[in-house]
Amino acid sequence: MTGRTIPYYAKWAVFCFAITSLPVVLLGMFSYMHASGVVQRNVNEQKALSLAQLQTNIEQMLKTVDQTTTHFLSSSLVLSVMNEPLNPRQFTTANQLKAELGYLQRLDMGIADITMLSTAGGWLMNNNGLYRIGDEQKIYRERLEEPAPTFWQIRQAEGNRSAVHGCEMEIHLVKKLPLTAFKPTGLADITIPACSLGDTLTFDTEQELLLMLDRNRKVIWSQGLLTGQSSEISEKLTALTDRQGQSNLRLHGQEYTVTYRKSDYNDWMYVSAVPVAMLAEQSHHIGWVTLWICLILLLLFIGVSWAWSKRMYRPIQSLYREVLSEQGESDSGKRGDELSAIGERIHTLFKAQRELKGQLQGQLEQLKLFFMLKLLLGGMKESEIADGLASFAMPADFRCLAVMSVQIELEGSRFEDKDYDLLVFAVNNMIGELLPAGGRLEPIVLGRAQVTVMTSEQMEEQAFHDELLAVAYRIQSAVSEYLGLTVTIGLSCIYRRLGDIPRAYEEATEALRSKQRFGDQKVIEFSELGENRTLQYSYPLEQQNELFEAIKLVDRAQAQLQLRQLIEQLCRPDLSPYDRQYHVVRLVMNVLNLAHSFQLQQLVDRQQTLFEELFRLDVAKEGELWLQRTLVDPILRSLEERTEQRHVQLSRQMVEIVHNEFETDLSIEVCADRLHYNASYLSTVFRKSMNVPFSTYLAQHRHEVSKRWLAETNVSVKEISERLRYTNPQNFIRSFRKLEGMTPGKYREQHAAASKEKQGVKEEKGTCAVGVPHAHS
Numbered sequence: 001m002t003g004r005t006i007p008y009y010a011k012w013a014v015f016c017f018a019i020t021s022l023p024v025v026l027l028g029m030f031s032y033m034h035a036s037g038v039v040q041r042n043v044n045e046q047k048a049l050s051l052a053q054l055q056t057n058i059e060q061m062l063k064t065v066d067q068t069t070t071h072f073l074s075s076s077l078v079l080s081v082m083n084e085p086l087n088p089r090q091f092t093t094a095n096q097l098k099a100e101l102g103y104l105q106r107l108d109m110g111i112a113d114i115t116m117l118s119t120a121g122g123w124l125m126n127n128n129g130l131y132r133i134g135d136e137q138k139i140y141r142e143r144l145e146e147p148a149p150t151f152w153q154i155r156q157a158e159g160n161r162s163a164v165h166g167c168e169m170e171i172h173l174v175k176k177l178p179l180t181a182f183k184p185t186g187l188a189d190i191t192i193p194a195c196s197l198g199d200t201l202t203f204d205t206e207q208e209l210l211l212m213l214d215r216n217r218k219v220i221w222s223q224g225l226l227t228g229q230s231s232e233i234s235e236k237l238t239a240l241t242d243r244q245g246q247s248n249l250r251l252h253g254q255e256y257t258v259t260y261r262k263s264d265y266n267d268w269m270y271v272s273a274v275p276v277a278m279l280a281e282q283s284h285h286i287g288w289v290t291l292w293i294c295l296i297l298l299l300l301f302i303g304v305s306w307a308w309s310k311r312m313y314r315p316i317q318s319l320y321r322e323v324l325s326e327q328g329e330s331d332s333g334k335r336g337d338e339l340s341a342i343g344e345r346i347h348t349l350f351k352a353q354r355e356l357k358g359q360l361q362g363q364l365e366q367l368k369l370f371f372m373l374k375l376l377l378g379g380m381k382e383s384e385i386a387d388g389l390a391s392f393a394m395p396a397d398f399r400c401l402a403v404m405s406v407q408i409e410l411e412g413s414r415f416e417d418k419d420y421d422l423l424v425f426a427v428n429n430m431i432g433e434l435l436p437a438g439g440r441l442e443p444i445v446l447g448r449a450q451v452t453v454m455t456s457e458q459m460e461e462q463a464f465h466d467e468l469l470a471v472a473y474r475i476q477s478a479v480s481e482y483l484g485l486t487v488t489i490g491l492s493c494i495y496r497r498l499g500d501i502p503r504a505y506e507e508a509t510e511a512l513r514s515k516q517r518f519g520d521q522k523v524i525e526f527s528e529l530g531e532n533r534t535l536q537y538s539y540p541l542e543q544q545n546e547l548f549e550a551i552k553l554v555d556r557a558q559a560q561l562q563l564r565q566l567i568e569q570l571c572r573p574d575l576s577p578y579d580r581q582y583h584v585v586r587l588v589m590n591v592l593n594l595a596h597s598f599q600l601q602q603l604v605d606r607q608q609t610l611f612e613e614l615f616r617l618d619v620a621k622e623g624e625l626w627l628q629r630t631l632v633d634p635i636l637r638s639l640e641e642r643t644e645q646r647h648v649q650l651s652r653q654m655v656e657i658v659h660n661e662f663e664t665d666l667s668i669e670v671c672a673d674r675l676h677y678n679a680s681y682l683s684t685v686f687r688k689s690m691n692v693p694f695s696t697y698l699a700q701h702r703h704e705v706s707k708r709w710l711a712e713t714n715v716s717v718k719e720i721s722e723r724l725r726y727t728n729p730q731n732f733i734r735s736f737r738k739l740e741g742m743t744p745g746k747y748r749e750q751h752a753a754a755s756k757e758k759q760g761v762k763e764e765k766g767t768c769a770v771g772v773p774h775a776h777s
Contacts, residue, residue, distance in 0.1 A: 378502035
């Protein structure tokens, strides 16, 4: 089963979220990495500084021991006893020497023991007492053989001294005595427990390991984390050649950051080892803070992206729903996304537009004909004429105009009367080819004559008049040459305004009617009819307007009456057949124009057929019935259908307004302003559709609302009257009593009593229903 596609606004929201969240993610990652790097560097620098401070403190203590003992060993007491045997007779000197050695150990330098040996005197003195040198002290003799006068040694604690001071390793400072002698005769061995160096240090033994290695990279002292792996760490550090630095070591699956420093004083190495995970704790804290900030921003961006996408999606959603509603589909049944559906609809519209343009292009000649008929028969404003000329690319900047009407003479020719229409169209096409488009408007066939509006850019009327005569003679010659026919041409007077074209047409037609007066003359000018000659007819425009007004109001009886009166006017006995024909043609043209304004294209498309039928009619006998059935009735039927639909829609809208806004100051005028219609028109429409006036319907609805409020709520009568827009409670009570036969209070009491009675009946039924099984039991 195919699933629903993701809505476009969801895709848009995801896209917006991706665009906005990507910088946040990248910034968060960069911030974390940068902050972690800074923190790591700071921690490493702190460890390096701590290790440097450790080195400084220890070396300061060693130097102090060295300087203090050097000062003591250079004293006269020491120099004087080095060659003395220190026998019992020298007890005082021995005690004094031992007291001085004890004093040195009491100083805060970590000295655990001082051993003095004299090969010349043959004695050895330490904390345990004064001894004679024997074979067991040969180790001291070996130290005398060392080349350096002063040197440091790292040795394991001897005897029970490890238990005394708790250190396995001891640091020994060995000085040959006398200090300045070329050949020493003794030495001094100052013993410092290695573990005493860490007594003054403060660090977290659970998170850090401190090591001190001698020049051979043997562990002198270690304290803190991983003391059992001190030897393994020292072995891995033997390859380091730099005097100081940091390195990462991996021990037992865990990464450690090792900071080391090599001493310039005694070439010892000071080492600090810290697990990388512990160093990264601050980075992890920063990472969590950064993560939470990024998550909050991402959630914020999700909300903003979703809200913004919904807001931007509204126009698309509106278009999409319009497309679906026009296609008769629902949102759930549509498989494609919104833009695809809208795109398909736009493509369809463009296709329909192209087809419509093609149809309009194919009907351009017909539209031109329709425009020319309206132009010649009148009823157009000059601005409309100018716009029409511009639309059909016909000349509009001329200075003079006149109308030329051509009528064919079949008498004495080889053609019959049935060929007349075909011959007239042939003459019309011939004139269109003979005359340049810049000097005329579109030639048309109107009735039994061919009509052309001639134009000229010349200001001189005489020059234009001579040009008209020359054109008329050219047409007569061409028709005679190609068709073998004689034509009579009527010319109007010369005019300068577009609005005078209908009159010019009437003059050209009148000139053709008077051809019998001029005998064989084939070009007749209206001006030749005489200075006092006027048109013999005038079109009943006012009567036509009354007919059109009745049609617009969809008043069938009035329209039929006005049409009968108009036909009587057109068929007056004093009018000639030509005048009567002109009137009827003009009426038909104006009715078609009215149908076109109502978008009744089926009538407009039949205009050629309609004119052919019209010219075969006896207008006086058949004109009224033909016009009623062929033109007026179809227009009225279409308008009645549209009017009924429009009236129903308007009435529904007004009913909806009443139901939604009955608590406001509602009136027919308010509805008219809202719906953009005339108030009296809306009143008529509502009464016709609902069979009740608007004010009555509003009052009835408010009355029904008041009954529901009285029965279902505790709203006071005064508040109900105010909310339903009564001027005062008395008017509401009076109106309610008139419709219900009782006051609102009485109505509420009756409804409350009826409700209690129904409730009691329900309870009684419930009791009986419970009691039945009890009785059987």
